[in-house]
Amino acid sequence: MSVIGSGLTVDPATEELCVELGKLAIDAGFRVATGGLAGVMEASSRGARSSQLWNDGDVIGVLPGYQVQDANPYVDVAIPTGLGIARNVVVVAMADVVVAVGGGSGTLSEIAVSWQLDKPIVALSSTAGWAAKLAGELIDDKRSDPVVEARTAAEAVDQALKIVASQD
Amino acid sequence: MSVIGSGLTVDPATEELCVELGKLAIDAGFRVATGGLAGVMEASSRGARSSQLWNDGDVIGVLPGYQVQDANPYVDVAIPTGLGIARNVVVVAMADVVVAVGGGSGTLSEIAVSWQLDKPIVALSSTAGWAAKLAGELIDDKRSDPVVEARTAAEAVDQALKIVASQD
Amino acid sequence: MSVIGSGLTVDPATEELCVELGKLAIDAGFRVATGGLAGVMEASSRGARSSQLWNDGDVIGVLPGYQVQDANPYVDVAIPTGLGIARNVVVVAMADVVVAVGGGSGTLSEIAVSWQLDKPIVALSSTAGWAAKLAGELIDDKRSDPVVEARTAAEAVDQALKIVASQD
């Protein structure tokens, strides 16, 4: 699962949601990949690490620069790329399912790329920004499966599990 | 100027608008860069070529694959990249101003990346899709200059000229 | 540790060396990243999986295309990128140390990029190709530490351990 969302400081409610999302994702058997930086990326990585089922290697951070030190401290596998913003494509391309939290233009571009790459998308509608705006919507008419709405972290992981199960 | 929009067949009105957009852009002294393929990309390249002021080299196509033959026949400088969808970042990063026409998820991701890279964006609101939806809007609160709305090709080029002039 | 080398079928001696290299790398506490495909990449991934100390997540494959199915069966974490040959930059950029085995032009480009990115390089001189040719050499005068020569898988892992220890 790739979790996408703002790298800026998030409000306490969103942070809590991200921590729970990361934890429940690991509990459910997912790995958690992010862009490796702060904000939503850090909070979901921190949550992932807090799961009883966490194994070293489960938390992946795909960084825009070349410095492994840029990764937040909860990343197990830091992947510096030097690709700048184009690293967002990698964050999405490696996902079995993409979960969007809040989000500005960076998150919007990742949702759009997810759609292009035919990745299932779950959007947390309880957070502000593009995730909420696009929850339940079709991005364009090339796909018939909308962005799946989830109101809580638990719902998001449940939906992600259902999607992955339906693809096997 | 980078023109972004669908690679699928476009309706006659949109095609005509793109042809005019490309022509007026060259008339105004811009180069025209696109993703080099069909649809909006081809029509705007064709228009660019039809300008009296067109010089060989003014129409650039940044391709997702490695085959120069994938470029539409109106591209002067074909740039195969092999980067897949990540080539969209290059189309945007090379622009002084980005003009969005119609558009599905690919165009949406390019608008979002343009916003991230602080590129001025002009959106044709008379065409369907994300260009119309986002015309006049702020994508997030990191910038205070909205996506500029243009209703016609002439308006789009006028706005692009004003933006570029204001940056000098 | 990133292991770089040919994606073509390798001779039995090289295959055996790669298997041992992967196994010893995991035994020594490294993760093993490769380009995720066949040949050297598959053999070293297979070896990594055979270590008693292997944990799920230790074997990473960074793929040139978008299809997770392209990964060899020993990859734990498949990372489709769609970046084509440019994915080689990611394979190198994510490494603490790069180990080169045999190798043609692809491996040569990865050795050169490793040098550019200031990554320590260990080259197996007992295998044919560019690894042997560059073992012990300076690629250019921007660095003073040569490509480190190793004649066996055990020597390569020892050298890699020493390099990483010296950097802490």
Next chain:
Amino acid sequence: MSVIGSGLTVDPATEELCVELGKLAIDAGFRVATGGLAGVMEASSRGARSSQLWNDGDVIGVLPGYQVQDANPYVDVAIPTGLGIARNVVVVAMADVVVAVGGGSGTLSEIAVSWQLDKPIVALSSTAGWAAKLAGELIDDKRSDPVVEARTAAEAVDQALKIVASQD
């Protein structure tokens, strides 16, 4: 034609050779693409601009960062990519023929990528570094056409013309 070579200050003889190479390339009807920065890239761009046959748009610079200002002053079309070192792949992928001058690890990686992408390569053997070392050689056994040796700028452009003619 893409000209690859060091971004560092070059000695006067190499600079003169690059200026002549750029000029003769434009005289012969090529466009000249480089990595857009200093050294070999700047000298060959300057030469290209000095040709009587130069048209605005003939000199292209594909930059590693996002800043168009990073381009040397002789670039007509600056293409910021933000891709870091991975932009080297684009410089090569867009070429009909690649000409290598002098060069350290960056140039070596570009020669190797050119080989992988089946691009014809001409190497100036009169300049130090990897161009001279690989002139006349096969990089690996996947191709049967060696890196073509040229001792002068005139010879390099002649060889490039012959190669392009033979491909039509």
